[in-house]
Amino acid sequence: MKAVVKYADGAQSFGMRDVAKPEPARDELLLEVRTVGICGTDIHIIRDEYPHSTPVTLGHEYVATVVDMGPDAEGFALGDTVVSLACAYTCGECKYCKSGLNMMCPARS
Secondary structure, three states, X not given: OEEEXXXXXXXXXEXXXXXXXXXXXXXXXXXXXEEEEOOHHHHHHHOOOOOOOOOEEXXXXXXXXXXXXXXXXXXXXXXXXXXXXXXXXXXXXXXXXXOOOHHHOOOOO
């Protein structure tokens, strides 16, 4: 399958690459990406301005379809449309988190 990959240091060291199709772990989903956004974080990774390890696949903001599931994956079905949640951490306690607006959490990172 194809992916945009930052494969070495240097602002010119990225491009479309063939990557192995992953197998979902027991509690994971395999997604077929339909559309992806390149955000500021990706630009900073390309310019070596943001911590990363190469190779790294760019484009963590996406819309995708569930095409395979590990045997312990729950809450989804094959064919479901999913989107990424672009934050790694939220507090889970503020009014935003409790109302499902995680991207508004003041502690989000």
